[in-house]
Amino acid sequence: MVKEVMSQINRSAAHIITTILANKRVGQYHQMVFGIGDLVKSCRPGNFVAINVGGDSSRMILRRAFAISRVSESASFGGTMELIVAPHGLGSKWLCSQIEGAEVDIVLPLGTAFGIPTSPVNALLVGGGYGSAPLFGLAEVLKARGCKVDMLLGASTSAKIYAPMEGKRSVNSLKIYTEDGTMGELGRVTEPIKVLIENKAIDVIYSCGPMGMLRAISELTTDTDVVHQCAVEEAMACGIGICMTCVLPVKGEDGQISMLRSCIDGPVMDGSQVQWHLVGQVPEVH
Amino acid sequence: MVKEVMSQINRSAAHIITTILANKRVGQYHQMVFGIGDLVKSCRPGNFVAINVGGDSSRMILRRAFAISRVSESASFGGTMELIVAPHGLGSKWLCSQIEGAEVDIVLPLGTAFGIPTSPVNALLVGGGYGSAPLFGLAEVLKARGCKVDMLLGASTSAKIYAPMEGKRSVNSLKIYTEDGTMGELGRVTEPIKVLIENKAIDVIYSCGPMGMLRAISELTTDTDVVHQCAVEEAMACGIGICMTCVLPVKGEDGQISMLRSCIDGPVMDGSQVQWHLVGQVPEVH
Amino acid sequence: MSEFDFSTTLGNAFFNTPIFTASGCASSGKELAQFFPLRDIGAVVTKSVMNKPRYGRPTPRMAETPSGMLNSIGLQGPGIEAFLANDIPWLVEQNSRIIISIAGETIEEYATLARKVRSVAGISAIEVNISCPNVENRGLVFACDPDASRRVIDGVRRTIGGELPIIAKLSPDVTNLPDIAKGVVESGADALALINTVLGMVINIETMRPHLGGNTGGLSGPAIRPVAVRAIYQVHAVMPEIPILGMGGVSSGRDALELIFAGASGVSVGTASFGNPHAAVDIQRELRDLLIAKGFPSLKSAVGYAHREADL
């Protein structure tokens, strides 16, 4: 039952005040590190966090969601968490403007995680823009399980490609596509995927990025044996399952379509079950 | 005509972005210095400023008013202005939390100034709490005109007395009263005033502080020859005369009571004309 | 101050503490239980449930606005049968006090819902959300039509009988709120819930169209608190004996106190829980501390305090 799964999902969610340990510009993004102590143990690749923005007198009343890029434990700082933040509107710009030592109110970890295969498989990780953030942490886990890990990253332009040096060590191959050709190949990440699927070179695709990209990958994997786990991005008011704003039409095992909350039944969902053609619509009532 | 006076008053008002040059805690207050360049030339003792608070994403949409404590010109910083800010609610606390180098949006100088006598007189300056802030700058001007300047400062407790070292140089005498006796005499500033008036020791009282204090002084000066110029403090939405929220009942030369705007027909008003008993009421219509 | 009495009543329902969740802002309770035990607050008011399962409105379903948000969820839900079978037993197990909110498209549907809820064990009250379009009358919202409002409550009252208190939840989007309030009280409401969201709209500057899938949405959050305070004050002034469950933009104990002084006997926390999952318990603690600091011996002694005569 969906409800039961949910009540498992956020069971380790905590509401804490963290300190910013680092804030560095990387291309068009900010790489931000937060001290989160023992909570690193509960964070899985795919989980996200919800951050209070704007300070005490903010007119922004809702949290902002960011995917956990990776967590680590260090002797000096204890458990730390890294986010890759694009300065988009008022809230994310406020976050990017916070300096080292500033305190930030965060609820974490939230939502579903990428499913990790129990036996070694050939995995393709596809990231669009800051969507690559959680993929490097995922790659490490997959490598540790003996998987072959290939990665494709795409963005409109080079400054929107996030691909840290050390991240490249955990993948077997990394290919970059930009729509303006300013980095890697000219074009979109979806183009090579078709070939890889036809060649039966991959068993599972993990994707994170704009909804259009996720939809395109889902269409490529339809009627194939390739599993597609995608991390969706819907506007969220609460991030914890209480408001019903973040829903997506998803087909269940019984063939019934439900409007599932992407914050607790996602962000990681089975791409083949999401009814992409119904997003932004309401299913017909039979 | 009142209207004509008004259009004179704010004629040098400017809307500028200033930089905080210093922010120092002094008792319960913050002594803050701003770079305002040539505008120092237009600032008179009694004028106030209106400050934008809370930053870009603030839910506070109205400016906060603060009396100009003093202005000066220095070789290194150019024209500077000092404010004495009590951290009261969200807005003033935000201001107090701003650090050196931060930029602040200010409209200044606003409102009426203390009238300066053309010949030397005996002046008594009475300040309550942060109300002492503009009095030291006023004292300097009066001294330069050859006046005898005595000062009485009062507050509930010592931490709320603002009396800077260098300020004391510009007065002939300074007496402090606190209601809890933690500094100076135990009691209220109004007590000694009665005696000074009876002894005909003073010609004019300049006052700034809580409305209750201003009212009490006005009552003491009624039917005496002592002129009472007080800087009132009414809640202001705009500070520039366009909203009509800050009104006080004031009797004009013709005996008619009008609801005058304390932001442009004040903050400095003739205490004998303010209808203190009608504050918070509406005059009867005849 | 251990003798401070924080309890409240709505009709014949008793609650240990006066802070509740707001309908639609706590789903069915389970999700919030990750953050605090539900029995720590006055009651969980569940998301308005309809007779049949519903998909709700298309996305986008929300837009943040200055100090507020718009939502157009459209009452997505599992329908009353599945709701009573799956969600209520779990809440009862938690020892949570429960108020079930119902919503219908016809006067008949409200009565049907009331009949199904009537015999459920462990329910403290039923909240009747009448801010729904009346399909039998050109989609005119029940709560905006004095006559339809009365008939809904009348139907629910007849079905329920005398046991379960009925809380009628009203919309502020009316010319004469006290009038509507009097009507539903005459028809049998024991208490009133004030206020539902204010009708609003945001246009997306990029698409140059209404941002929400449903075009208009309900405005909630601190932006509307002055409207909630006014509504509660107005209604309490004309019917001081009718308990009010107040809501609208409460995100601190100070805010809750404002609604209580205006006339609310209990306060629901809605949108604030989106920004702070602990909002309800935090607010409850702050409210208690404030009341004690101001010297009130009980919550009840503060209800409607802003209406007292000037010379008291």
Add this chain to the structure above:
Amino acid sequence: MSEFDFSTTLGNAFFNTPIFTASGCASSGKELAQFFPLRDIGAVVTKSVMNKPRYGRPTPRMAETPSGMLNSIGLQGPGIEAFLANDIPWLVEQNSRIIISIAGETIEEYATLARKVRSVAGISAIEVNISCPNVENRGLVFACDPDASRRVIDGVRRTIGGELPIIAKLSPDVTNLPDIAKGVVESGADALALINTVLGMVINIETMRPHLGGNTGGLSGPAIRPVAVRAIYQVHAVMPEIPILGMGGVSSGRDALELIFAGASGVSVGTASFGNPHAAVDIQRELRDLLIAKGFPSLKSAVGYAHREADL
């Protein structure tokens, strides 16, 4: 892009640019003129003036609220005679376009005011603020009573004759705004001003009483923008040919554009001027830049753009 046409019309009145002050938020204009030349904006809408001088409501007259404020000024003013003698000639001298706002306590008073305004030279339009208590009908606000609204406008129309455009300013605090709007248009309004403030209240936690001298006040500022957008959209949908002067929480060019897409032909800036004395000129510049960047050849081509068919 020098050919961009930024002009607008309300009835037969033409304005070079579409940003106006809002009544009561620019006094009589003089005070703002310290900050920018009044002729740089579309028009100055003066503070609603009544027949006799008025003291207005007792202080406190304002309370800041989240992203908004409450005011209860109570139409303090010099009365129409002094206003026409002292304030108007100065505005005319500035080459400012002028819209005079009038307010009355009786239907007769509105007609009297209209008669006095009719023959004044240099006036572009008359705004009729009907959000005032009707002393002849238990203090019920004219704008909340469809019949009284119509009769006020009818009286003004008869007095004014055909020359001066009449802008009827409506309150959002009604159950059915399009209905009220249709009524006043039928009675002779050439344009509508939407919206006046939303009725609200703040209770002072220290005094434990209503904070404002007048108890309730009008809520304005960004908090109410979604209500303004909704009101304008709803009314434009039923009467696309009637020009709307939009207002409510506009503090940037982006906000003004939202109201224009919803259906406003011009936009008044109210509360924003309190926080930023240059608000009106800043907003006007930002709006112009946005319209040009989006490729609109004129302001008029953007009015009501959010209503277009999905496939256009």
